[in-house]
Amino acid sequence: MLPGAFLPAAESFHLASRIDRWVLRNVLNWMRRAASLDCPRTVSVKLSGQSIGDREFHRWAKKLLTGAGAEVCRKLCIEITETAAIANMADAAIFIDQVRSVGVAS
Numbered sequence: 001m002l003p004g005a006f007l008p009a010a011e012s013f014h015l016a017s018r019i020d021r022w023v024l025r026n027v028l029n030w031m032r033r034a035a036s037l038d039c040p041r042t043v044s045v046k047l048s049g050q051s052i053g054d055r056e057f058h059r060w061a062k063k064l065l066t067g068a069g070a071e072v073c074r075k076l077c078i079e080i081t082e083t084a085a086i087a088n089m090a091d092a093a094i095f096i097d098q099v100r101s102v103g104v105a106s
Contacts, residue, residue, distance in 0.1 A: 007048070016048035017057050024061060028068045031075060042105070044077040049084030053091045058098055065102045073103035 010016045027045055051057045065073055078099055085092040 011048065011050060014050065016050040017054050020047050020051040020057070021060065025064060028064060028072060028076075031072045032068065042075055042077055044079050046079040046081065047084070049081065049087055052080055052084045052095055053088040055091070055094075058091075058095050061095075062098045062102065065099060065104060070103050074105075077105040 007016065010019055024045055024047075027043060031043060051061075065076075068076075080092055080096070
């Protein structure tokens with residue numbers, strides 16, 4: 001299912017952060033398992049504006065990323081949509097600094 005088919009509803013019902021948590025947790029688990037195969041080179045995860053504006057999500061994500069380890073974080077790129085970054089400029093800047101501090105590209 002394409003994101004455009006469900007994300008508007010998820011955002012309307014304030015479920016986007018819960019989906020982002022599920023996706024990020026599962027991507028990191030998959031990346032840890034795939035690390036021994038030396039693949040993939042980079043995995044990109046796009047986060048919703050709701051997550052970017054949620055300081056609790058920031059804390060949760062940083063803890064999860066720290067636990068994933070530097071090897072995994074170096075291969076992860078977190079994407080933030082332009083509209084989310086503009087709408088939550090201060091929160092986006094804080095989040096970007098936090099994930100970069102553990103080695104994630106953004």
